[in-house]
Amino acid sequence: MSVIFQTLVNTGKRHLYRKLLNSSRIPCKCLYARKCTDVPKKFLSFDEVVAQRRAEARQSIVVQVNSVASFNELYGYCSKYATVNQIHHYKNSAGEHFMLIEFSSEDNMKEVLKSCGTHHKDLDVMPLKSPFLWFRATVGKKDSFPTPSVSLASIDGGSPVEDEKLLLDMSKCSTVSDQIQLLYDKTSLNDLGTRLRYMVARQIECVFDSLYSNIAVRPFGSSVNGFGKMGCDLDLVLTNVLTDELCSPGRRLVFQDKKVEGGRSPWQRHLESVGELLELRVAGAGRVARILHARVPILKFAHDFTDLDCDLCYNNMSGVYMSEMLWQFGAxxxxxxxxxxxxxxxxxxxxxxxxxxxxxxxxxxxxxxxxxxxxxxxxxxxxxxxxxxxxxxxxxxxxxxxxxxxxxxxxxxxxxxxxxxxxxxxxxxxxxxxxxxxxxxxxxxxxxxxxxxxxxxxxxxxxxxxxxxxxxxxxxxxxxxxxxxxxxxxxxxxxxxxxxxxGFDGNKEDDWGLLGLIEHKSTKGLKKLLRVGNSHRLVSVKDLFDNSNEPATDTLKSKLQRLTPKSDKEVNKSVKEMQDMLTNGKDKNRIKFKNSQVENQVHRIQRDKIV
Structure with missing residues (x-):
């Protein structure tokens, strides 16, 4: 959907982001201030969306809590140090509860990090700072906090909608167009899903910041191109942000660089060391797999705190530009x-x-x-x-x-x-x-x-x-x-x-419109098998496997009884009747069709079914 902006008066020299509007259908909508002489904009650029999302991640933390009931206490505790904009709740596949907290500014977030406690003394770990934290229980008397002035922006917001509920909601739509729009609204990557992906990128960026100059870790692919669905994988690119100012010939003092020697590509060597850091220094990252001999070498790992399967590559900017192009077409x-x-x-x-x-x-x-x-x-x-x-x-x-x-x-x-x-x-x-x-x-x-x-x-x-x-x-x-x-x-x-x-004539059956296209074959086939008077088949199941002249109001129970396996005695009886029929050279119960080829095929299927 096109992102429409309102013209706001601003006396500064730059365009500033003012407010981020949440939406489950669109990852990011922004209203930002413009000079009164500027022409109103209809579309937001991809770079502006990325800049806004990265700014959100820099002023946010993810806290593991005991349950959703921890909201009041967590909000009250964080409010002592900074102003809280909003809090989202979600659960991972292990049933652990997390809350993503966005503060009013990056400085506010840093104040909260300064208040964080030290790591356990009795654990053999190397301490690190990360935007992923946990909220431990209070010691002694429990603090009392006032009722929060805001409510949770989302509860269990990371869980995808169940297929049964989705199909049920689609069956209640008025038109096929409404079904298509509902499918998109319910399954597309929502605001919390996008925020978590930028939080993972921010976490890795913080760990690598001391090792690389002007480092940036950017999501690309389905996570940012507007075509991602809930639960999609996270593609990340590790790159250096080299501006024209940093590369200016006027800067005579230049950092010495370490040249990588050896037969393999230097990026493969770098990714090997990055894989070690993911295993040792990034909280929540695990199951690291190194695929270094591909056309684009990547590291695959799982992030347990966000339930994301991640792929990290180095300097693959063509993937970022491909994501930008798809995002523009979608906008x-x-x-x-x-x-x-x-x-x-x-x-x-x-x-x-x-x-x-x-x-x-x-x-x-x-x-x-x-x-x-x-x-x-x-x-x-x-x-x-x-x-x-x-x-x-x-x-x-x-x-x-x-x-x-x-x-x-x-x-x-x-x-x-x-x-x-x-x-x-x-x-x-x-x-x-x-x-x-x-x-x-x-x-x-x-x-x-x-x-x-x-x-x-x-x-x-x-x-x-x-x-x-x-x-x-x-x-x-x-x-x-x-x-x-x-x-x-x-x-x-x-x-x-x-x-x-x-062939859809407006008759809303169980699988009308888009439902008939997206239901799994097993479910769709069973419905068609049990449907009375199925007009989608040239020859019905009753014609193929039953010679009795049953009424059209046949019940589902009787149909299932006919499809249940027969006993040995019934099978032997059927075989004997078929043998007698073949011996006499005639079939009194044979169904008559106008087309002789269809009649022969039906007779062959009946014979094979009985024998």
Whole structure:
């Protein structure tokens, strides 16, 4: 959703952030002060969002408590040292309770850290300072604190919504568009989830700050690009922030650097030492795995305090710029992210995606497919511009060069983008979802590639089954891992989804609208198996396995009784009847169909079922 700003009078020379508005649907909304002569802005830049989130993390701590009932005492204790803005509560998978406390300023947070007690004397640990703390019980007489002037901003705010409750709420929606929007609202990464991810980055940054100059640890990927869901992994990049001022030739005194010698890449050596520090110095970090021989060497670890699986790499700024690009496309139109969530949830339910790497299509590839579909021009215009349009409009301040001289330059300020370049199509979400499936049901995957750079299909440079151009490294195919069989399944499933949505006549059954697309196959199949008068099947289950002329009001109990295994005596009787039938060369109970092929197939299935 577009972030709209109000113009506020400010006599300073810089734009200042004034207030952060919480939202479960949008990670960050900000109102900030501007000069009275400035033109009002419609969009917030990615860098401004990141700066605001990093500022929040610098003035916040995470405290482990006994339970949610510790709120009054914790608030009263912290209020003695600083002004508390808000407190969020959450639990991890181990059932431990935590509270994220945001203070009014970074100086306030530092005052609280000064009041922290020392570490246990009887434990063999190396003391460290960290924004992750615990609130120990009071000794002696318990302090009395007044009732807090604020309430908890969220209780158990880190828990994802249960599928059963989500599907139930979706079944109560009025339209398919409402279902798509509800799915996005309930499953997208909320404000607390985003805050915790920046807190983990801040914690690692504090530990490494004494070892590296001008260090920064930044989240990227689904945690910040606006397409992340609750519980998604945390991707982190460790990088040096080298400003033009630090690199100025006028500074004649320069720090001596340590050169890494050896046959391996210096970044692999650095990550080895970083892995040791994660195990020894970062509270909550564990199960560190070093993957140093990949194209981008990474460290994988689990953060127990926040229940996050983390990947840490060094100086992978192309990943940050990719996140920025996706965030901008999602910010241009409020329908982009909900539609993407619906498509990815559908792909998961039909088994097109898999949590483990392999020959399957990934969520990143599906996201690019949705963006490419929204770039297609219709009679009313397109919803999203092609990436090449953003590149053409880039200015000097938009130039970004990543590792290996990779050009990541494109327009950063979306307020400079003409309004006729986006959001020209006013179609509803349900219409766009159907058109998405119809578009790829007719797409020429054999000869054409998907490129959001051009916004139109381009010729494939090779014979890979699926070709989706990497937006920043256009020589690469982000779907090169997809096998021929999986590509064929993709084409089959989009046709099935289009057929199912197109056949929806407004009759709200148990799996109406989006529910029929995102329910798991096992649940969906059982419902169809037990549904009376199922119109979705050419031949019903009753026709295949039962010859009795039962009334249409057959009960669920009787259907289940017919599907239960028969006793040995009943099986022997059925076998004898079948043998007699085959001996006589006729079947008095054989069902008659107008199509002889269908009749033969049904008769064969009946015979196999009985024998």
């Amino acid at each position: 241009l139109d409020p329908r982009v992210r909900p539609l993407t969530f619906a498509v990815r949830r559908w792909a998961k339910s039909v088994g097109l995606t898999n949590p483990h790497p392999g020959r399957w299509i990934t969520n990143f590839s599906l996201t690019l497919m949705v963006l490419f579909f929204l770039q297609q021009k219709t009679a009313d215009g397109c919803i999203l511009p092609a990436l090449k349009d953003l590149v053409k409009r880039a200015e000097k301040e938009d130039i970004r060069i990543a590792e290996e001289n990779l050009n990541c330059t494109f327009l950063r300020d979306l307020n400079k983008l003409p309004s006729d370049c986006y959001s020209q199509n006013n179609a509803k979400l349900e219409t766009l979802l159907l058109q998405f499936f119809e578009f790829y049901a007719q797409f020429d995957f054999q000869d054409k590639a998907i490129s959001i750079n051009e916004g139109v299909p381009v010729r494939k440079p090779n014979a890979l089954p699926l070709y989706i151009v990497n937006p920043l490294e256009q020589a690469l195919n982000v779907s090169r891992n997809v096998s021929f069989e999986e590509c064929e399944r993709l084409k089959l499933e989009v046709r099935n989804a289009a057929w199912q949505l197109e």
